[in-house]
Amino acid sequence: MGEEAPEYLLDGLDKFSPLRCDLESQGYQTATTVGDKIYVIGGSDDGTKLSMNVKVFDKLTGIWSIPTVLGTKPVPSKGHSAVLFNNDRILILTRDSPLDDCTWFLEVSTPFVKEKDKILGTEVVAWSKGVRGDGPMPIVISGPSGVGKGTLISKLMKEFPSTFGFSVSHTTRAPREKEVDGVHYHFTERSKMEKEIMDGKFLESALVHGNLYGTSIEAVEAVTDAGKRCILDIDVQGARSVRSSSLEAIFIFICPPSFEDLEKRLRDRGTETEEQVQKRLRNAKAELDQGKSPGLFDHILVNDVLETCYKNLKKILGLDETADALYQQSMKNHKIPLCYSISKTDQKFLIHGGSNELGAATPTSFMLDASLLKGGAPGRTRGLKIYAIDPLTDSLNWIEQL
Ligand SMILES: Nc1ncnc2c1ncn2[C@@H]1O[C@H](COP(=O)(O)OP(=O)(O)OP(=O)(O)O)[C@@H](O)[C@H]1O
Numbered sequence: 001m002g003e004e005a006p007e008y009l010l011d012g013l014d015k016f017s018p019l020r021c022d023l024e025s026q027g028y029q030t031a032t033t034v035g036d037k038i039y040v041i042g043g044s045d046d047g048t049k050l051s052m053n054v055k056v057f058d059k060l061t062g063i064w065s066i067p068t069v070l071g072t073k074p075v076p077s078k079g080h081s082a083v084l085f086n087n088d089r090i091l092i093l094t095r096d097s098p099l100d101d102c103t104w105f106l107e108v109s110t111p112f113v114k115e116k117d118k119i120l121g122t123e124v125v126a127w128s129k130g131v132r133g134d135g136p137m138p139i140v141i142s143g144p145s146g147v148g149k150g151t152l153i154s155k156l157m158k159e160f161p162s163t164f165g166f167s168v169s170h171t172t173r174a175p176r177e178k179e180v181d182g183v184h185y186h187f188t189e190r191s192k193m194e195k196e197i198m199d200g201k202f203l204e205s206a207l208v209h210g211n212l213y214g215t216s217i218e219a220v221e222a223v224t225d226a227g228k229r230c231i232l233d234i235d236v237q238g239a240r241s242v243r244s245s246s247l248e249a250i251f252i253f254i255c256p257p258s259f260e261d262l263e264k265r266l267r268d269r270g271t272e273t274e275e276q277v278q279k280r281l282r283n284a285k286a287e288l289d290q291g292k293s294p295g296l297f298d299h300i301l302v303n304d305v306l307e308t309c310y311k312n313l314k315k316i317l318g319l320d321e322t323a324d325a326l327y328q329q330s331m332k333n334h335k336i337p338l339c340y341s342i343s344k345t346d347q348k349f350l351i352h353g354g355s356n357e358l359g360a361a362t363p364t365s366f367m368l369d370a371s372l373l374k375g376g377a378p379g380r381t382r383g384l385k386i387y388a389i390d391p392l393t394d395s396l397n398w399i400e401q402l
């Protein structure tokens with residue numbers, strides 16, 4: 001190649017530069033600077049379709065090169081955007097593509113690429129497709145006492161015994177009739193539990209309705225070691241602590257249809273004294289408020305008709321027969337628009353689509369959360385989250401997590 005990299009590639013894109021015109025005529029679309037190199041992506045294999053070839057300009061030597069490209073590159077699309085993700089990879093978003101096929105990473109100096117550089121003795125880049133999620137995360141179920149958390153969890157465990165495992169909490173409250181130590185709770189002395197909390201044995205603990213409750217690290221590990229997906233039934237304080245811990249989980253808040261229904265369920269259960277019922281109801285008011293705290297819960301379910309709520313819970317967890325089909329459908333239906341702009345905050349990308357008619361059902365803006373990425377080339381880059389944004393409200397009101 002050998003031609004000089006013009007200033008416009010380094011300092012922004014000069015529309016009228018001959019080299020830019022030349023690159024554009026070859027179908028190259030984006031130029032991303034990473035350290036001393038500029039990665040130009042695009043090109044046309046057969047003179048018609050836009051492809052995803054890569055050229056590299058070394059600013060130090062002034063030399064263009066065609067790198068060795070590992071991995072499968074994205075299929076030709078109607079265009080793409082490239083954003084520097086961090087100093088070792090570029091995020092590529094292909095335009096007018098379904099959401100399950102729009103996010104790619106071009107790794108330019110990850111450990112994998114550096115190792116291949118050494119072995120092959122050439123400049124190496126590697127494609128890795130971004131995929132949503134990364135295997136089953138623990139599930140945190142929270143909500144006021146008597147709302148039906150335990151009932152929903154029991155149904156889940158009964159229907160999917162080999163999938164889910166319950167994190168058996170510790171508590172200082174006295175066992176109820178039919179409650180078995182080590183199954184429903186580890187019933188324990190307060191001083192013993194306090195010492196174990198001080199010793200760092202708990203993932204979280206809280207004073208709930210006058211008693212100490214807590215999730216031990218061992219309780220979560222026991223479920224994971226059994227190869228099951230862990231379910232935690234904990235109060236809102238506990239959910240908050242887990243949110244700020246290193247445990248990645250799905251947070252679900254269960255609401256009653258009304259406060260009266262909650263009161264009736266709690267009384268009808270007949271497990272608490274009147275004084276305790278009153279205390280739990282008082283606490284429920286605050287918990288219901290806290291359940292709406294922004295960013296704390298991923299999903300809020302109303303437990304009105306038990307079967308309906310259970311069905312919705314299964315849908316969230318991808319367990320009902322139609323969930324997969326619905327998910328596939330939504331991924332195909334929602335497309336990254338042809339025209340958009342991207343803004344980046346940390347590792348979250350806001351993709352603003354073109355203007356949308358008020359009331360249009362299909363969102364044209366998306367939020368891509370790449371803050372919890374795992375894996376990468378060779379293979380997939382996992383852990384992406386994609387949210388469609390409700391066009392009628394402000395951009396922080398996600399209408400669904402896809
Ligand atoms: N959708 C529902 N409609 C009517 N009753 C329900 C519903 N869901 C659960 N219940 C009943 O409400 C009572 C409380 O349910 P459950 O014990 O599961 O609540 P919980 O949220 O686990 O309470 P706690 O936090 O105190 O452990 C139970 O008697 C249960 O049978």
Ligand SMILES: Nc1nc2c(ncn2[C@@H]2O[C@H](COP(=O)(O)O)[C@@H](O)[C@H]2O)c(=O)[nH]1
Nearest residue numbers: 145169205206208213214215233234235238
């Ligand atoms: N923070 C935690 N809360 C917990 C834990 N285990 C249970 N709970 C919550 O306590 C209340 C009352 O439960 P109950 O069995 O006495 O009715 C309920 O909201 C549970 O979710 C825990 O380990 N940590």
